[in-house]
Amino acid sequence: MIRIPLNIVIYLLLICTVSRTSAQTQEGRGKRVTLDYYYNNEHKKDEAGNLVRWHYIWDEQDNGGFSYWGKIFNKYGVQTDSLLEAPTKKNLSNTDIYIIVDPDTDKENPSPNYMNNKDAEAIYNWVKAGGVLVMLENDSLNAEFDHFNILAEKFGIHFNGDSRNRVQGRHFEQGAFMIPAGHEIFAGIKKVYIKELSSLTLKAPARAVYKDGEHVIMAVSRVGKGTVFAVGDPWFYNEYVNGKLLSADYENLQAADALTRWLIKQCKR
Template identity: 45%
Template structure:
């Protein structure tokens, strides 16, 4: 009897483990499709890619997701109910303007509705903007507005150069997402206006919200005014006292957990 109980327990544990270990985290490649010219003189995708190991990439954050059991993927086309199915975390970073892409894929009302329905059913959406000179905000706000969020046309925490890191310092206190990180670096970030049930998570030195979280149906949205977890600021380059590495781990843990917002 005990052996049967052990086998059943092991079987159930295996199912739970597979469910947790197999969560798919998808990075948008449709709204952000920046290119650069490589050594061969050919255009090449770059900026906020899982596979990009340069300062511009998300390879460090991707490794954190994988260490916590997630499966990484990318979405090269517009989000629909069909291609969002099975995704647990969907990350949209720095949508292109014509400055960055001559033929940008702007977020449409249909895209926003498809994403909102996916979140409502339990999806976890991460929205990462940028300062207004480096991101397309009007159409991004079509999506953000679905959740009581609005990325403002401004710049917080302006940092001139590496001699002024403290100008990008953001202090964290009593935070249910970032539980042990105490100071993070976020430079040239836009603020976020909140309505409804949206909650401020991080604020700039002048008290403006620069990261927020909101529950929508069964899902969750984490919004931040900068793509601040790219390699340049989680690779150990920051001065001692900044906890971007720790914050990246804690945000990843939160996104892959099943906890409620106030836990």
């Protein structure tokens, strides 16, 4: 039996770690992911009484933020950005991945910025040219659907505005979805948590990539050079990936990592 000196073993492990980290960083190097702050434009008062933006934003460390997901993008070399204005050809020109989450209702924002035909056309043309769009809606009580479906339906996707996987108290198993082995996006992921979400109705060119019985939960659509991914819930926010609420068998953090890598691979701009 050949004995390898400990210092050589440590050196080899370090080389492997550096190589793997470098390879991961290279995957998204030069890419930009932009999170919408226009359709999702919620504010609240902080402890000092100042009005501050919150809910599904990159730098929010609380349960409702996307700080963990932002760090995953950064890990792969992707620069995180935000868009506070309506999307146009010009302000989407430097973006590879555009994420729209939980569009406001008039209960969340007294003057919501609703999706309209002009904005939807700008986004559609950007996707057609190679952009990657992510639409993460919410359930019937927490998001706007009538206007947002103007955009979604351009890609063959309709958010039904229902509320599936309703969880009572801490019965987290009511929000569980089991991912089949060899899934095209979430390979190696066994179980995730998505509660109170909107299901989808699809027509070409959209197709289901995850169904719960006859109910479509996740969809992908391809238009021109671009790709669209849709789910009826913002299921990667901090509360469900930070390991504090859910038990370890729920793999939302790993699923966020898997989706991030998949999105990077779809970039054609």
